[in-house]
Amino acid sequence: MIYLIKFFTHKTLFYALSILVAAIAAHESVRLLMLLGLLVLYCIYRRIEIFHIISVSVLGLVAFFYFSILLKDLNKPLQLPTVLTWTGEYKINGSKLRGFMEDDEGRIVYVLYEFQSEEEKRFHQSIPLVGKQYVVEGVVVEPSKPPHKYAFSMENYLKGKGAKGILEISNWRFVKTKTSFSQRISSHRYKLIKHIESTFPQTLTAEAQALLIGYQEQVDHETSRAYQILGITHLFAISGLHIAIVSFMFFQGLLRLNVRREIATIVLIVILPIYAILAGGTPSVWRSVLMVELVVLIRYKSHLTVDDALCVSFICFVLLEPWSIYQVGFQLSYLATAALIFSSHIINRFSSWIVQSFFITFVCQLLVYPLLLFHFYEMSISSFMVNIPFVPLFSFIILPINILLLVLTFLPGPFASIMFWLYEPCRLFITKLIEVLQSLPYQLWNPGKPSLFLLAIAFVGVFITFYLLDIRDKWYKVVISLLLPILCLHFSGKAFNELKISFINVGQGDSILIELPFQKEVVLIDTGGLLRFQQEEWKMPSPPYEVGRQIVVPYLKGKGINVIDKLIITHADADHVEGAEEILKEIKVVEIHISPGSYKKEIMDDLITEAVKQQIPIKEQLSLNHWKVQNVTFQYVWPDETTYEGNNDSLGLYIKKGNFDALFTGDLEKEGEYELISKLPELKNIDLLKAGHHGSKTSSTEEFINQLNPSLTIFSAGENNRYGHPSKEVVERFNQLELSSLVTGEVGTIEIKVEEEQLKLETTYTRENQ
Known part of the structure; x- marks a missing residue:
């Protein structure tokens, strides 16, 4: 019998699934309890004993009502004070x-x-x-x-x-x-955090805190991103292997002190929950601790199998915290562990530890990759190879060394200093190696966020792949079952035949994404950014909030965009350009267009430096410069001169596709608007207008609007912004002319699809059709 069918014969799995269904139904809708009925029907089909069928049904219903009451209590209003x-x-x-x-x-x-x-x-x-x-x-x-x-x-x-x-x-x-037991342990955790800060070298502090007690606040963004690219982020978290190693070292230490094995086992079972609290009490930590404790009990006092132990720990966790099923770490942790448990006999077919290491990473990544794409829109390809040396390096060398270093810092004498002197150069070498490896291109696969339908297809492909591996079917069948869903995921986001224009809600700023059919050309106009005002140093957050990295990049990756063919920076204002550097670091940019002379402004320095570093050409653009892709024409209609003076020298871009046309004006103000319509009297009755300067009263003049007569105007402005954009005067002007308009700060990101003679409109907070 194949391992997947064996997995479903374990009774605890059905109890775990009934708890999962109950938790989801309590959170979302009672109608989802129908899934419990399907589970019961499957139990009947599998000819499970009637006692278990009844128990699974009763447990699911009781858990649903228990969770519902618990969640209802959570929703009670808070009485203040x-x-x-x-x-x-x-x-x-x-x-x-x-x-x-x-x-x-x-x-x-x-x-x-x-x-x-x-x-x-x-x-x-x-x-x-x-x-x-x-x-x-x-x-x-x-x-x-x-x-x-x-x-x-x-x-x-x-x-x-x-x-x-x-x-x-x-x-x-x-x-x-x-005061309580957990409070005392948490207080000791705080003291341990401070102790590591005061005794470890600065270059080793973040790693020691993360590995020993699960505290990752000191890990900087660049380091975290490098680990993400290589697919080894889990090495900085406290995992099952991590807990197993710590437990083994503690257990063996007790035995070396002549503690009886039975007493050492009891001590270990008592100590592990304390360590879980000390390590921050995250879902992955508790799951690991519960698993290790259950395995210890299995070995000495129980006939419970490892897969049953996983299910029991899942049941305990969800009963205590039913909302934990929505935590990404909880989902990935249990899926990865399940992958290892139920593919262990496949891994054990190979005698080579290198091949085994590869397959350990492979089965874990295979089962969790649909979920990774759903939550993060990308996954590391290099992780399959990088994990082979790095998992044993971190687990069996770096982790034990950090434990030893921590112990030495509590002892008198020069022992800790000597060890730091020996270890720090070696660890810095590994850091440099990681930096070099993460800089290599094409390590991330970014197909975008899959729909629930595609997510289901991906998981079906995963289970078929496991099945074929289990029965030792031909390799080409395994490859086909694996690649078909991957190809569906990869091309699904690009399979559209309309022009797409998205006004990204970046707060008080501009960022507009233009996608041609099948993503043959991707153009990004401006990148958003913050107007940073001087404030006292102690008030400044670290790291600072970055619009490019935290808003624009997730949007691009969520849509599966890996390459920006043209990045257009309309002018040198922070709310249009400050996010550009972060985008260049995350997304490949082919070329950059800027307004003539704007590169001299200080706000452009970070963008210019990063572009030069990556050898991205920067091209100054003037009116009448144009290009054409498929049946879409892009033409700059502004500025006319090479002297950069500010808002009125913003790049103005006109787009035409068949009968559809659109104008994007940056921060163009009334002087520029007058000159533009004088120069182009034929520019009228357009379909889409990006209003100049966020709808400021210094722009969108009556003459300009009358001539353009746009079917739809978008104001890119932050909600409740300090400038009062768009101006009430301007909004009233559009209303009097009976012209439709939307504000990104009010409706969120605005996505427009140009299909033949129709514009289809979708916003983050509302849906409309035009």
Whole structure:
């Protein structure tokens, strides 16, 4: 019998699936309980004992009602003022303290507090907040909506944490420290974090904190991104192998101290949950701890199999925290572990450890790759080879060395200093090697975010591939079953025959994406950015918020865009260009178009430096410069002169496809508008206009609008922005002329599809057709 069928004969799996269905139905809709009926029918088909069929049904229904009551309690309004207690999940960054607090009923509340002074910030940085109780006053607000469908969603994040809304604290008063076992352990964790900061060299601090206690706040973005590209991010997290190694070292240490094996086993079982709390208590940590504990029990006192142990740990976890099923780490952790368990006999066919290492990575990546694409829109191809040397390197050398170094820092004498002197150059060499490896091209596969239908196809392909490997079928069948879904995923985002124009909601700024049919040409006009105002250093967040990296790049990757053929920077203002550097680092750009002379402005320096580094040509453009791809014509209609003076020298781009035409004006103001319509009197009755200067009253003059007479106008402006864009005067002008308009800050990202004579419109927050 194939291993997949064996997997479904284990009774605990059905109980785990019934719990999963109950949790999803409680969160989403009672109608999803129909899946429980399908599960029961499958149990009957598999001729499972009637006792188990009844038990699976009853457990699923009882769990559904239990979860529903639990979630209903979480949704009860918070009565303010109230007493809240800090959990171990919080972060101080810049002038803000964010994190999770707990009320007297055990409900989790996400809070935001802004420090009033640098002294107050330093005080809260100097103490562990976990267990601290405060009487708080403030207001509960809804989480902000994501700027587009591929962006980080605060609402989904809170959903995965079992928290509702955001409490913005206006005033609080310390009451006492609520002591408990977990609070004491968390306090020791804080002290350990500070101890590592004070005793380890700065270059080794972030790694030691991440590997030993799961604290990753010190890991910088560049390092994190390098690990993502190579597909070895999991090495910086506390995984099952990590827990197993720590457990083995602890267990063997007890045996060397002549502790009886039975006593050592009991001590290990008691110590592991304490380590889970010390390591931050993330889903992957608890899953690993539960698995190791169950395996220990299996070995000594139980007949439970390893796959049953995985299911039991899943049931325990979801019963305690039903919202955890929405956490990406939880999903990936259990899927990867399941892949290893149920493909172990396939891996064991090979005697070579190198081949085994490759297949370990292969089966893990194979089972989780659809989920990786759904959440992150890309995956590392190089991980299949890079993990072969790096997994044993981190697991059996770097991790034990960090444990040894931590122990030595508590001992008197020069031992720690000598070890640091020996180890730090070696570790820096490995860091340099990682930097070199991650810089190699074509390591990431980015097909974009798959639909639920494509996600299902991908998982079907995965299970068929496992089945064929299990029965040792011909290799070409394995390759076909694997590649067909991958090809569907890769080309699905490019399989469209219309012109697409997206106005990305970047807040107070511009960023417009133009995609030709089948993505034959991709043009990005401006990249958004922030107008950064001078503020005290202690108030500045680290790393700073970056529009390019955090809004534009996810949108491009979510759509499966790997190459930007032309990046157009209309002019040298921060809200149009500041995000460009981050985009260049993540997405390949073929060439850059700028307004003549704008490269001399300081705000362009980062873009110019990165473009020169990557040898990307930068071309200054003037009116009448044009190009054509397929049946789409691109023509610059502005500026006319080479002297750059600001907004009125913004690049103006006119696009025409059949009977459709559009004009994108950057920050063009009234002087430029008058000259443009004087120069091009034939430019009238257009279909789409990107209003100049975010709808400022210094632009969109009546004469300009009357001549263009656009069917639809888009104002790219942030919600409740400080400038009052678009101006009420301008909006009223459009209303009086009965011209349709939309504001990105109000409706989110706007996606327009040009199909023959029709414009199809979709926005992040609403849907319309025109």
